[in-house]
């Protein structure tokens with residue numbers, strides 16, 4: 001059960017995202033236009049600071065917020081804003097986050113706009129000023145730049161930064177999956193063929209039932225990983241969640257596109273903003289197999305006769 | 316929110332029981348010889364009686380009827396530990412999960428007093444008599460019928476696929492007590508039929524895995540006394556649809572193939588190749604999630620809700636998982652199916668697997684239930 005503070009946070013975020021993350025904004029984002037108005041709203045309302053311990057929110061609230069952000073495919077790099085503020089503190093700088101790749105830092109959301117970038121390497125982190133940017137995008141058209149840093153310093157993050165970023169994608173996907181289910185249900189109820197709504201055809205009903213099952217599983221897996229924050233099993237729970245939610249993505253996106261017919265294949269329809277983000281996020285911070293291997297390696301070390309105990313003593 | 320599975324954790328009281336169950340299982344390891352963890356393929360009355368004497372059958376029922384007044388969470392822990400260990404639970408399973416709760420809810424005080432204590436002792440076993448030769452998914456079409464006679468009813472007709480009817484004591488049979496009418500769900504009743512009674516003929520049917528678990532049960536003027544009618548005559552449909560939350564969401568809906576996983580991990584050892592580790596992790600990620608969803612439903616049951624749609628979701632996902640697990644393991648198993656404990660668990664489970672998405676409501680029927688829950692029908 002969500003407590004009242006979390007519920008208020010999520011509700012007010014949802015209202016803000018609904019206003020600030022419209023189809024027009026999402027289209028702009030993909031043309032490289034930064035959603036400044038939404039950004040300003042996020043900052044004015046303090047959403048970027050909720051990960052800072054002194055603000056009085058629980059760490060889990062960060063990820064509840066990201067679930068809501070995923071529902072609206074928010075165009076600002078909210079996960080990076082919140083986690084950077086948590087680890088670096090408030091600085092007034094725009095700090096984004098990426099992964100060290102050779103001498104550079106890759107996969108940086110809106111690296112082109114960042115003053116500084118936090119770079120993850122082998123479970124540790126460092127931070128530096130951006131001195132060179134090669135722009136790029138993920139499959140959803142979200143900016144994912146490669147940057148070179150200068151004046152780099154080590155920075156202590158003692159809570160598994162890579163897992164935290166992976167969990168951010170889990171939370172975003174969980175919210176986004178729910179939205180895609182809703183889009184599928186709505187469209188199936190509205191679209192008529194053969195004189196009735198397509199939702200009356202058993203094949204469509206079954207397709208959406210499968211989608212609902214996957215979405216329910218993804219949400220439960222995401223919540224479990226969120227609940228494991230700060231616990232001993234955090235790494236394994238993130239692994240399980242990123243793997244499970246990633247699997248759901250493929251099934252859900254495919255089925256809901258099928259339900260939408262040609263309309264869902266158009267640029268004009270909003271569905272692709274969500275499905276393409278799902279396809280992008282499942283590959284960021286480790287895809288399904290990456291995390292399956294981590295989890296599987298852990299269980300293999302525990303041994304066959306301890307596998308059940310591992311499963312049964314979960315919260 | 317649509318189909319939400321709350322974050323429910325098992326309370327400490329339930330977790331504490333786990334160690335007790337494991338100690339019990341270690342002590343009675345001679346009963347754990349099956350290579351699979353399918354809930355309906357190990358019939359062992361002696362084991363059921365041992366469980367009964369520990370208070371682990373009818374756990375949630377009132378003490379007055381032999382129960383232990385424990386929570387659904389505690390029952391959850393006991394059942395999942397038994398299944399994961401591959402324990403032979405089939406003898407008492409249906410009575411414990413279904414028939415007992417049915418009587419508690421709809422039966423008379425006299426019926427409860429008569430039947431429940433023996434069930435809870437692990438000595439009285441029940442079968443389900445719903446399906447017939449011409450009645451499968453369309454349950455309201457049952458033709459087995461009963462007509463009034465002195466002090467009771469005479470039953471005629473045939474039940475099919477009745478699991479363990481050849482070795483259980485009673486069957487709860489869904490029968491027509493009034494001719495079919497406009498309302499297909501009217502005129503149906505549930506009877507407690509003694510399987511050894513005159514006019515009841517039970518013929519085992521061999522399944523494709525070689526087992527003889529399910530049966531054809533033919534009634535020829537079989538007498539059922541009035542006091543063996545569950546609730547009111549005509550109330551049968553409500554009864555059969557009311558317990559779906561219990562029937563469909565438990566750990567038996569996703570643990571049938573669990574032993575394959577254990578033997579797979581054993582086969583691979585502690586230094587897995589990348590694809591082997593991925594297979595283990597993939598299975599585990601599903602299992603961990605399913606178990607949490609199933610515990611969420613146990614939480615809803617504990618709160619007195621009847622989560623039929625959520626239960627259908629767990630069964631849909633769980634049964635698909637039970638079928639996928641052996642396949643994922645097979646393709647990643649080093650040495651393929653060379654002789655050994657992995658092969659044994661795999662073969663045993665694969666041969667049972669077609670039944671996973673049939674028994675207890677087929678995949679297609681469950682998807683229909685979910686679709687209704689989504690407002691599509």
Ligand SMILES: Cc1cc2nc3c(=O)[nH]c(=O)nc-3n(C[C@H](O)[C@H](O)[C@H](O)COP(=O)(O)OP(=O)(O)OC[C@H]3O[C@@H](n4cnc5c(N)ncnc54)[C@H](O)[C@@H]3O)c2cc1C
Pocket residue numbers: 442443444445446447450451452453475476477478479529670673674675676677678679680
């Ligand atoms: C191992 C095992 C144990 C069993 N034990 C018992 C027991 O103890 N007691 C008991 O009463 N029954 C038992 N059953 C029977 C079980 O409940 C039925 O198998 C089940 O209800 C389906 O009925 P059917 O097999 O006649 O299939 P059918 O209903 O004939 O279905 C055949 C196929 O058609 C599909 N189908 C049917 N209707 C629809 C529809 N409206 N829309 C889409 N698809 C549809 C089904 O999903 C299935 O794929 C057992 C079955 C098995 C396999």
